[in-house]
Amino acid sequence: MRILDSHEFIELYRGHKDLILGYLLSKKYNDEYIFLCPKINSYADEKLFNQKYFQINNVEKILGYIPENLKFVFYSSIRLYKKIIYFKKVESTNFFQIPIGYISKVKKIKPDIIFESNYTTLTPRSYLNFIASKLFNIPVVWIDCADGGRMMAFRWIEKIVANNVSKIITYSNGGKERLINKYNLDPNKIIVKPKPIDLDKFVFTERSTNKKIFNIGYVGRLAENKGFDTFIDIACRYIKNKQLGFTAIGEFTSEFEREKLIPRIPQNLKLMGHISNKDMPLQYSKIDLIVIPNMTNPPAFTTVLAESIASGIPCIIGIKGYEQYIPVSEQDACFIVNPKNVGEISKLIDVLIDMPLQDYNELKKKARKFAEKELSWVTQLPFYRKVFAEAIAMHR
Known part of the structure; x- marks a missing residue:
């Protein structure tokens, strides 16, 4: 052929x-x-x-x-x-x-x-x-x-x-x-x-009792239309919680947004900047939960979501009203919320960080299982x- x-x-x-x-x-x-x-x-x-x-x-x-x-x-x-x-x-x-x-x-x-x-x-x-x-x-x-x-x-x-x-x-x-x-x-x-997805690139590991910090990640363009401003607001809510860390991987879309958002970045949110594609699997392995505050501009099954699932990471996705554009749901450890809704996302974070370790690892297995079967x-x-x-x- x-x-x-x-x-x-x-x-x-x-x-x-x-x-x-x-x-x-x-x-x-x-x-x-x-x-x-x-x-x-x-x-x-x-x-x-x-x-x-x-x-x-x-x-x-x-x-x-x-x-x-x-x-x-x-x-x-x-x-x-x-x-x-x-x-x-x-x-x-x-x-x-x-x-x-x-x-x-x-x-x-x-x-x-x-x-x-x-x-x-x-x-x-x-x-x-x-x-x-x-x-x-x-x-x-x-x-x-x-x-x-x-x-x-x-x-x-x-x-x-x-x-x-x-x-x-x-x-x-x-x-x-x-x-x-x-x-x-x-x-x-x-x-x-x-x-x-090239599943072999993404290493699946269960969360260990030795890991003291629960790391919440954002991956993608650091832009308001993708919900990065919402992610900042969420990090600010947990500024006093020393067991939670926040990581953002990606670059600002424009100098205007950089100048606007940088002063709002709290101390518990680490900006990683651009990470090369070959190094992304290692970065995913350090993240316990992915938050995608707005996946409606436009709604789509993005590479970030696919790679997160392949890594066995539970995800919170702001795509309510457009669920038909993604092939995953709560049964695949993907939790759907209204776009850019700080309150809904925070409530889910509270539930997930208080979840027993064994139950959380079961969520991780569900995500990976979907990737193995479908992606x-x-x-x-x-x-x-x-x-x-x-x-x-x-x-x-």
Whole structure:
């Protein structure tokens, strides 16, 4: 099977997240997996590596080695930006790119299938994949992030592209609902499968009686729209409790928010800054409880939540009203609360820190069990290959 992988950018700041499926398929099944990607880096990778253009040696450092049947084909493009505005403070970040010579590259590769990571609002790349699919009779499979974005301005033309896709994999029932409602798609072509995770990276350990400090963690952008201000307020509530510690991993989204929030940081809240992807499993192992104050902007099954579950960490998630966008619940040690509700979160923290050690470790086991059953590549890899094979067979 020759698979063409179409990402807007291959982003390495998150480690092997964009690479792992191709790496595993090329090793286990000897499939030919080809990343068709722009020469230019995303804004995030340019910032991390201090390199404007994609360097293959960065891939080698992450994967260890690149199998012969795992290949990269590059095209030129124009990188565009969107402006994120915070009270007159403007931050730039890449949104998408306009590919140059894309269709000729697809023609030369001659893939059996195009596997596209689509954006909630389709970018030029999606339209080019649609044209290539029609010209060269190639089936397209989407992997949809399943967030709650509902940008409808280009719905009339996006529907044409979406209805040409053979199959769509989405991470949640909420994602499936959005796709059906937005594009009037046949529900049978949409498959719900939670976000995969490299479970071997995340070490599961039970909480020990020797651990005196109960560490409550926040992971992600230090931004008000993600609820970091709420996390600060929660830490302030427990400033006198010497058995509780608070840790925040991530960077501020803008200088404006940094200047606004830094003076509010209490002594019991430690800011770790940016932690590299390879070092995150160690950081998760030090955290006893993850708090995600607001997961509604947009609602989605995020990588932070998936990695926390894989690490066996109970989670408090501010996503009430949008539960359909995550595949977990209290039975998986994930407790749902109203977004940015300090009172609800604090009450749950009180219950959890007073829980007998044996009962708390049972919660940790529930989280890990869900990850082993639903998120591990042991179950995910044959699923993806089966979807690809079915899409190819349907198209013939």
